[in-house]
Amino acid sequence: MLIENIPELFIDDPRKDYDIFVHDFKMTTDVVKSKVNLRMNMFSFLQVGKKQVHFGGTSVAVNKEQSLLIKKGNCLWTELLDTENIYYCKLLFFSEKILKEFLKKHITKPAVHKKEAPFFIIENDHYITSYLNSLSTMDDNPSLFSDNFLSVKFEEIALYLISKYGNSFKSYLQSLVVEETSPFREIVERNIYSNLRLEEIAFLCNMSLSTFKRHFINEYKSSPGKWLQEKRLQKAKTLLEQGNLKASDIYWEMGYNNLSNFSTAFKNRFGFSPKDIS
Incomplete structure (x- = not known):
């Protein structure tokens, strides 16, 4: 089985380096335990279908009522169609540079270096639906939106999730910049x-x-x-x-x-x- 390097697989110009990147992912066939080398941290906002991800020491499964923030690294993805015979999620990738800038600006308390799971489960709600609609509007007019604008959109969703989940989400964001080796x-x-x-x-x-x-x-x-x-x-x-x-x-x-x-x-x-x- 081939290893999929993501998000590079979705980028048209491989010569360009992205600090933040949005991609609409759709498919019409099930994919079971695809090997993924995730090179950037990623929000996976699931819209239609089911998703299971295996990591080194754990796994997680979500449906369209939930989304995930996934830590970069190796994992196995299983993506299953729903009754609509389609799988659809909106992916938001962000670099460590973007994350560090956000943490420096909004979280002054030093990180407590505790081990976190390689994922954070997000319950979808009306605000997240509106947020995803705004990203879809950007897809319709890509020339109007710069990387700086996307950075603001990352800041928006991160601040919203901090307000929703409090210290647990803050700690998780901080854990993403802590290098860990998998025993x-x-x-x-x-x-x-x-x-x-x-x-x-x-x-x-x-x-x-x-x-x-x-x-x-x-x-x-x-x-x-x-x-x-x-x-x-x-x-x-x-x-x-x-x-x-x-x-x-x-x-x-x-x-x-x-x-x-x-x-x-x-x-x-x-x-x-x-x-x-x-």
Whole structure:
């Protein structure tokens, strides 16, 4: 699967450097776990459809009632159509330069360097709808609006969200300028019971698959495929023994694409099939 560099993918002139950039994103087919190298922090104002984003240690899912502010870095996007058979969101990208200028102007209190999630969920409301309409007007007349004007629009939405969410949004904005490294073990162990493939976990660790495998063996003294399978099958056995779930309820979240493959792996490991557990 190719890695999509965003927002470069949406920019007509790759020679131009943007500090702030707006893009209308529409599609008519589902996209599942697309690899994205997000090079700027981004507002994703979802209008129609559903969106799920996997990060190194967590994930988030929203519908058209919500939007996201997403921290730059590697992530996996799943974008699903709604009943209208279309997916549509308005994306607002902004550089660290724009963010620092805003923080210097409006937030004088020093940042408390605490770890924040790589996303902030925004509940859509009438003000945000009006704000997005104003950005759409800019799309209709792009020659009338400069980067300076867009900077004012960034300032507008950031100030509004501070008034709406208070210190939690202030702290989140401040966290975007704090460089963090993603601890390898934390990412791996947060995704033990996810349905992500090794290749996708490696991507979230900012590693190639071969580098990830070498690093994993150094850390865990086992191959990642064998280690993850053991953990997931043991978890599956525990869940089935509790009597509330069937194999058909859990095979997907245990990392298997179909029930048959899960049942075969389970029987090879324990000597009996999942349906034999009563």
